[in-house]
Amino acid sequence: MFIMNKNNESENLVIASDELYSDLKSGMPLLVFDLRLKEHYTHGHIEGSVHAVCDSRAKETIMPKIPKGVKIVLIDEDGSISAPTAAMMASYGLDAHFLKGGIKSWDKSLVKKDIHTIITPEELWHKITNNENLVLVDVRQPEEFSDFKIPGSINIPLGELFDIQSLNKIPKSKQVVTICPHGNRSMVAAFALARNGINALSLVGGLAGWGQVLNPKVVTRDDVTVIQVEKIGKGCLSYIVGSKGEAMVIDPVYPAEKYVEFARNEGLQIVKVIDTHQHADHVSAAREIAKITNAQLYMSKYEQYDFTSNRVGDGDLINLGDSTIRVIHTPGHTAGSLSYVLDEKYVFTGDILFVDGIGRPDLRDNAKEFAEDLYDTLHHKLFALHEETLVLPAHHGEQSGYKNSVYQTTLRDAKKMLMLGLSHDKFIDKVMNTTLPRPMNYEKIIQINKSLQQVPTLDVANLEIGPNRCAIST
Ligand SMILES: [Fe+2]
Known part of the structure; x- marks a missing residue:
């Protein structure tokens, strides 16, 4: 005391x-x-x-x-x-x-209310998907806000929330949610708003926590089950493929335990786990899933990993229940990138081909070589598959709002992208002249993904904070 x-x-x-x-x-x-x-x-x-x-x-x-x-x-x-x-x-x-x-x-009146001041990222996601009347107030500084934000949020820096004029920017009829990197500034913001009679909820764990929410969506429950798992704060897409009670997870992100839960909900047991390539924008949960489920771990044989795994490459077949996954080497985003063709009907393209864009080859050096590979992969390997093949990528682009449905396209529709109508030389030119900011902490993330290094889940959230930057949008 x-x-x-x-x-x-x-x-x-x-x-x-x-x-x-x-x-x-x-x-x-x-x-x-x-x-x-x-x-x-x-x-x-x-x-x-x-x-x-x-x-x-x-x-x-x-x-x-x-x-x-x-x-x-x-x-x-x-x-x-x-x-x-x-x-x-x-x-x-x-x-x-x-x-x-x-x-x-205190001799004046008192008020009786049970005021809630916090909201978890999952609760916020639930409210957004239910189209509840929300106003998301991001209380970071403008330079932080302009870098990335939750779509639809408005920016009022914390200091300005003590200024009565700024409060007029907040619609009174909506539930206010305050947002910052880790939930501390947003808590002070909720306090500041409460002092002015506005009952705001502070996002627990902030944008780091928001970045870890996973949303599973059903692609198909036909002969084979395919679940697309979206990391909504990052735009990362991963998959649970199921056949005859067995599941394989493709490109999993943290938190790893969620995949066990999602697979169980489909009556599936995870027996195999695989990445399409060495990721630079998020920490892979493949090893963690293999550890907690005893599943077989597969990795590209063209990439360097310092841990033990089954190595696969072009032409290899992986069996899963009644299904077969055919491996094709599709370099261009990374030199060792693989795509997986499921029963010749679905192709998991990793960061090579997206619903509305193509992979960026400049996360590593030698951009020209990667651009050549990218062209060859797209035109001669992926487009050699049947036109009706459903493309299931590892990311979607930054967008203005949330879409609570599956990100998918067919190869026929993917071919209509402007970039993919360009001649070889124009394509190389265009790809090499497109420079995009790199994902935050990408060097550290690559290091973690190739090594045996363990990272606590909280550190994963902090490392991954920020937008995904794997695509060139067309
Ligand atoms: Fe990537």
């Missing part, structure tokens, strides 16, 4: 109930934290205050995000806890105060 050295120190921090009342009415930058037990807060609290737990976690995560110049008032039962806590916060340079005599000294 913090002990006051001098009485006048605590006197500087004290605020009487009348002063707090007029501060709350004034519209000044203010945060009022109620430190009492949650049930006491729910039973009756000062309007505009938020329930807060002042523990060591809050000290590390929330406190540093509170903008300077914002007045903070702490409330407890009688002032005995709020006084030393305010002194501690003041010692960190915050303009912290406490309500003299605690809630007992």
Whole structure:
């Protein structure tokens, strides 16, 4: 417990109930934290205050995000806890105060509400797909926001949420969700909005957590089962292929356990797991799935991996229940990229061919060589398959909204892309002249994907934060 050295120190921090009342009415930058037990807060609290737990976690995560110049008032039962806590916060340079005599000294009215201040990424995804009336307020700085964002979100930096004018940008009839990288700034934002009577929900785990939500969609449950699993925050697409109770997972992402759950829901057991290529934009969960399910792990024999796996290459056949997966070497995105043809009806193209674009060859050096390979792969290997073959890629492009349906096309339709109508020389020219920013942390991610290095799931979320950048859109 913090002990006051001098009485006048605590006197500087004290605020009487009348002063707090007029501060709350004034519209000044203010945060009022109620430190009492949650049930006491729910039973009756000062309007505009938020329930807060002042523990060591809050000290590390929330406190540093509170903008300077914002007045903070702490409330407890009688002032005995709020006084030393305010002194501690003041010692960190915050303009912290406490309500003299605690809630007992408050002679104005109290409000009774059970206010929720958080929303999990899964709950947010559920609300988005249900078309609920939401306004997503991204509270990062404009330069962070312009780099990538949740489609449809608006940007009001945290500091501006204390300015009453900025609040007019928020539609009053909608549920507000505040968003930031890890859920700390957005929590302060939700507090700032609560002080102005807006009940906002802070996205737990922020954009890093959002990046880890997986959404399974059924491609087919015909002779064979194909489930497309979308990592919605990243646009990564992976697959569960099932036949006769056996499943193979293609290009899995974290969290690995989700594939076991999705396969089980289809009555399938994962027996094989494979990547199309060495990924640069996300951490592969192939090894992790093989470990937790005892499944056979397959990798391209044209790429370097420092762990043991079955190596496959051009012309190899992999059996799964009643189905056969034929391996074709399709270089151009990486030199060792493979595509998998399932029963001559479906082709898993990795990052070579997308629904509305083609792979980018410049994640490694030697762009010209890769562009030549890409042309050859597309025109002479993939287009040699039957036109009706369904193309199932490993990514979709950045887009303006969410599409809760399968990303797929046929080879016949894919051929209509402008890029694919170009002559060889024009194609090479165009591909080589298209430079796109590289995925965040791509060198580290490649290193993890080729090595035995283990990464905790939380680190995966942090490494992968940001958009996918594997495609050249046409
Ligand atoms: Fe890739």
